[in-house]
Amino acid sequence: NAGVTQTPKFQVLKTGQSMTLQCAQDMNHEYMSWYRQDPGMGLRLIHYSVGAGITDQGEVPNGYNVSRSTTEDFPLRLLSAAPSQTSVYFCASSLLTGEKLFFGSGTQLSVL
Amino acid sequence: TQLLEQSPQFLSIQEGENLTVYCNSSSVFSSLQWYRQEPGEGPVLLVTVVTGGEVKKLKRLTFQFGDARKDSSLHITAAQTGDTGLYLCAGSRGGGADGLTFGKGTHLIIQP
Numbered sequence: 001n002a003g004v005t006q007t008p009k010f011q012v013l014k015t016g017q018s019m020t021l022q023c024a025q026d027m028n029h030e031y032m033s034w035y036r037q038d039p040g041m042g043l044r045l046i047h048y049s050v051g052a053g054i055t056d057q058g059e060v061p062n063g064y065n066v067s068r069s070t071t072e073d074f075p076l077r078l079l080s081a082a083p084s085q086t087s088v089y090f091c092a093s094s095l096l097t098g099e100k101l102f103f104g105s106g107t108q109l110s111v112l
Numbered sequence: 113t114q115l116l117e118q119s120p121q122f123l124s125i126q127e128g129e130n131l132t133v134y135c136n137s138s139s140v141f142s143s144l145q146w147y148r149q150e151p152g153e154g155p156v157l158l159v160t161v162v163t164g165g166e167v168k169k170l171k172r173l174t175f176q177f178g179d180a181r182k183d184s185s186l187h188i189t190a191a192q193t194g195d196t197g198l199y200l201c202a203g204s205r206g207g208g209a210d211g212l213t214f215g216k217g218t219h220l221i222i223q224p
């Protein structure tokens with residue numbers, strides 16, 4: 001029972017590089033979301049999706065893009081990495097919006 | 113604006129002691145969830161409270177939802193070293209597509 005799978009676990013980028021954080025869930029959840037977690041700031045919502053083909057911005061969307069072509073996958077793209085994007089990123093899903101969230105194990109990203 | 117304020121931010125106590133952490137807001141929530149996060153992992157749901165005044169118990173952990181559904185508390189009796197972690201509260205305003213709002217968390221350390 002895989003749940004929410006995030007890859008990679010760790011990543012180091014140089015300023016200006018682009019990359020995609022992968023997220024997949026096998027629970028047939030409609031709602032998926034991306035959070036970043038920074039010391040003293042808690043979990044902040046980046047983007048979310050309430051179903052395939054539907055995405056929307058959260059609290060801190062600038063510098064990130066998402067797509068939801070299937071129910072299972074919800075990748076997060078960093079277009080041009082900046083040091084301010086150094087953080088721990090979590091993907092989470094739930095059956096419906098506002099219900100129990102299942103989190104992945106996180107991606108620790110450093111931008112130099 | 114931080115919708116959910118958690119206190120204290122940090123708490124370090126001896127094994128066997130009791131403690132209470134708080135989650136307060138000026139907003140009304142349709143439900144409130146408590147998560148526990150261990151280093152290097154994503155948060156894991158402990159409990160969801162839905163009804164104003166509701167009390168739920170999970171072994172030595174007691175969760176209470178305020179009568180007005182604006183605040184919640186988590187009380188741990190006879191804390192154990194295994195209770196160490198980051199405790200997060202998250203509120204749902206119901207019907208909102210943006211899902212849960214998280215507090216910044218309480219870092220709890222139980223010393224042997």
